[in-house]
Amino acid sequence: MIIQQQTQDLPAPTGLMRTTLYRPQQAGRFPAVIFYSEIFQQTAPIARTAALLAGHGFVVLVPEVFHELNPIGTVLAYDDAGKDKGNQDKWTKPLEAHDSDTQVLVDFVRQQAYCNGNVGAMGVCIGGHLAYRAALNPDIKAAFCLYATDIHSDTLPAKPGNQSFERMTDIQGEIHFIWGRQDPHVPADGRLKIYQALLTSGINYQWTEVNAQHAFMRDEGERYDPALAMIMYQQAVALFQRVLWQ
Template sequence: MILTSTVRLTAGDGHTVRAYSAGPETRHHRGGIVLLHEIFGINRYMRTMAEIFAAQGFQALVPDLFARQEADVELDYTGEDFTHAIELRDNLDLSTAGLDISAAVQWLRRSDWGNGRVGALGYCLGGGLAILAAASTDVDTAVSYYGVGVQDRLEVAEQIDVPVLFHFAENDHYCPPEARTAIAEAFAGNPEAEFYRYPGANHAFATFGRDTFDSEATDLAFERTLLHLQRWLD
């Protein structure tokens, strides 16, 4: 059985933010995962993914990274919602988002459900933020699904000494081939960095409900993600 709830986090600057929590009914030996959302906020996809990871024995927590701009954002993928999502992304303050992510990490570390280990995992916007979290917080690992903007902040690679896993879509205009090459080169000094490319897949291939959804790539990426999380969070 999976238990879900909404919790309140307090960041280092005193700001409070809600987060969606999903975890096993009883204490488990596995760690926690800070799930970092796309530009659409804590929508049905993110809640479902939290529950999927909870079913695997992890405690998942999805902080509302847009709450400093607008509370309770939950957007669709097209039309005015998409336009608004871009606005929220463009106005996101990475430094305060980092404080909110850190608050989620510490909440999971203090939880009596898991073993005290915590990873960051994100999609799109959240995929980039997961890598930044590996540099600025004490997470034990980070997983990036087609993370946006990593190639613009390659200097963080020198600040990361934990395992990282990158899932790249072959046909991703947000992270084209030259960007993927630059990321791989920047992380070449990290012996626990993993990189996977999904032929024929587009950006957001793992998000059901979008026209870019690719079930085969999604299943393979999830299998690899679970192996990675089991290795570093169990």
């Protein structure tokens, strides 16, 4: 499926949020997937993933996750300086601001004639956490969370009682968790904490662990695992096709 790309600057409660849309060129009404990036925002690997998803018949929105903390269009490099700035942004922006960003994205895409009204979420690293966080919103019907950081630790800034882990039972849609066993950012005890909570939560979830490091989906760098990445793309597409086309 041939796709098109456009940029949309959306007014959010905390400031203008640049969002890149990838969607099919052909006419029709398609489901939407909000794709949350790593701390580096929309790098080339993130853009390629968004295009891949869109080519399977989805409207993919890639917001600048730290738009209020950086000039519009900021992309951080995969180096120490970029990592330090991205982590600083992660510890600065409260989860409530991410929640309001998600609602802005949902409201926008539902107003578009090319969307069927169904919205899912997907993300990698901090974006995996944000996809999980988006699933707390009842408008999100499915979420695919890849090596989501900081859920188990509940350490991102938030108001009391509004941390992501403690709100797990608020999830109404279907959610998939993908983890790398060799990922130091979410060690075995952290994954176990999340899994044990899921067992008693009553939510609709799937759980997958693979032998991989953090960021194994990123097609730049030594941790990239192309074979595993292909499997994960297939699983994500299958989830969104099954749930969002209803």
